[in-house]
Amino acid sequence: MGRALVWDATCVDSLAASHLPSTSQKAAAAAESAQMLKRPKMFLLRQAVSNARQLAPSVRAMSSKGPLVDLTVDNDGVAIMTLQRPPVNSLNLDLLKEISKSLDDVAKNKSRGMILTSSSPTVFSAGLDIMEMYKPDMKRAEEFWTTLQDVWFKLYGSSFATAAAINGHAPAGGCLLSMSCEYRAMVGGKFTIGLNETALGIVAPKWFMDTMCRTISMRQAELALTTAKMFTVDEALKCELIDEIATDKADAINKCKTFLKKFEKIPPLARAITKLKMREEPIKNLQTSRQADVQEFLSFLKNPKVQQSLEMYIQALKQKAAK
Numbered sequence: 001m002g003r004a005l006v007w008d009a010t011c012v013d014s015l016a017a018s019h020l021p022s023t024s025q026k027a028a029a030a031a032e033s034a035q036m037l038k039r040p041k042m043f044l045l046r047q048a049v050s051n052a053r054q055l056a057p058s059v060r061a062m063s064s065k066g067p068l069v070d071l072t073v074d075n076d077g078v079a080i081m082t083l084q085r086p087p088v089n090s091l092n093l094d095l096l097k098e099i100s101k102s103l104d105d106v107a108k109n110k111s112r113g114m115i116l117t118s119s120s121p122t123v124f125s126a127g128l129d130i131m132e133m134y135k136p137d138m139k140r141a142e143e144f145w146t147t148l149q150d151v152w153f154k155l156y157g158s159s160f161a162t163a164a165a166i167n168g169h170a171p172a173g174g175c176l177l178s179m180s181c182e183y184r185a186m187v188g189g190k191f192t193i194g195l196n197e198t199a200l201g202i203v204a205p206k207w208f209m210d211t212m213c214r215t216i217s218m219r220q221a222e223l224a225l226t227t228a229k230m231f232t233v234d235e236a237l238k239c240e241l242i243d244e245i246a247t248d249k250a251d252a253i254n255k256c257k258t259f260l261k262k263f264e265k266i267p268p269l270a271r272a273i274t275k276l277k278m279r280e281e282p283i284k285n286l287q288t289s290r291q292a293d294v295q296e297f298l299s300f301l302k303n304p305k306v307q308q309s310l311e312m313y314i315q316a317l318k319q320k321a322a323k
């Protein structure tokens with residue numbers, strides 16, 4: 001059987017006034033810029049094709065058990081992705097790689113949706129592994145950040161429906177993962193959630209901020225980001241950082257399943273395209289600034305003041321843990 005091909009060729013006028021400044025600095029700059037601008041369009045096209053394939057769902061059995069992520073499909077065809085990197089599911093390069101691969105598996109598997117949760121009884125995810133940023137090997141740091149970007153693209157821009165069963169603390173990168181899902185049920189109690197980067201002397205990247213601004217109001221997001229606010233579960237519900245409070249992990253998962261069930265009667269292609277159009281802007285923004293974002297991260301890490309802040313933060317964490 002032949003396959004349909006779509007050709008989308010772009011011819012760039014490298015001597016056009018708008019390209020002259022970059023072309024005079026660097027050969028092929030105009031072509032590179034055209035390529036960057038085209039990526040978001042291609043991304044949406046690929047997602048739409050993948051959605052179209054999901055119009056006739058046939059859930060395959062899926063069970064992928066890496067050491068750090070457990071991925072299973074329940075009887076309802078819902079994929080459950082469980083982070084399991086003790087003690088606190090901090091996101092190091094290995095865990096991010098496994099999450100990235102598991103997200104590919106869910107996308108291929110035509111699951112009804114995915115629920116993200118944690119095997120820890122008290123921590124959903126402690127966010128980025130600080131040891132990946134403290135006195136880093138720059139090559140590894142680059143791969144680390146690129147993999148984090150990949151995970152965000154795949155989760156925030158997934159065509160399948162997503163929900164987070166937040167069964168413990170979710171600071172920084174942990175909060176980002178949950179906000180990248182479409183729905184959040186958080187177990188009540190003493191847990192907290194938020195983007196606390198400024199408390200560490202670091203700045204949350206723009207795409208972290210964008211994700212928060214699209215979850216809670218801009219006003220609340222600005223206050224929360226500048227003050228490194230960690231929301232209690234009740235506060236998080238009040239400002240809609242989470243959607244529901246659950247009594248325990250099982251209840252959180254059930255609440256996520258109830259959310260996913262809402263899509264049973266919605267044509268999957270219409271749902272997926274609507275979601276992607278709603279999320280298109282921050283995705284496009286990072287796609288076009290992806291390399292600059294990596295460079296910004298690397299230069300941040302080279303800054304002695306940032307390293308000093310991280311060192312103090314690690315010491316404080318260790319002292320707290322030793323008590």
Ligand SMILES: CC/C=C\C/C=C\CCC/C=C/CC(=O)SCCNC(=O)CCNC(=O)[C@H](O)C(C)(C)COP(=O)(O)OP(=O)(O)OC[C@H]1O[C@@H](n2cnc3c(N)ncnc32)[C@H](O)[C@@H]1OP(=O)(O)O
Nearest residue numbers: 090126127128129130169172173202205296297300317321
């Ligand atoms: C312009 C922009 C472009 C680029 C900018 C560049 C860079 C900036 C962007 C960087 C973005 C960063 C986002 C992040 O995610 S940073 C990580 C922030 N995370 C935290 O602040 C959480 C810290 N942890 C905690 O608050 C608690 O551990 C927690 C509440 C999660 C759990 O508490 P609990 O009491 O259960 O455990 P602890 O005893 O505290 O911890 C157990 C051991 O785990 C270690 N730990 C904890 N968190 C981390 C972590 N995030 N990374 C690495 N290790 C962690 C802790 O030290 C304990 O270790 P041991 O002492 O047992 O060895």
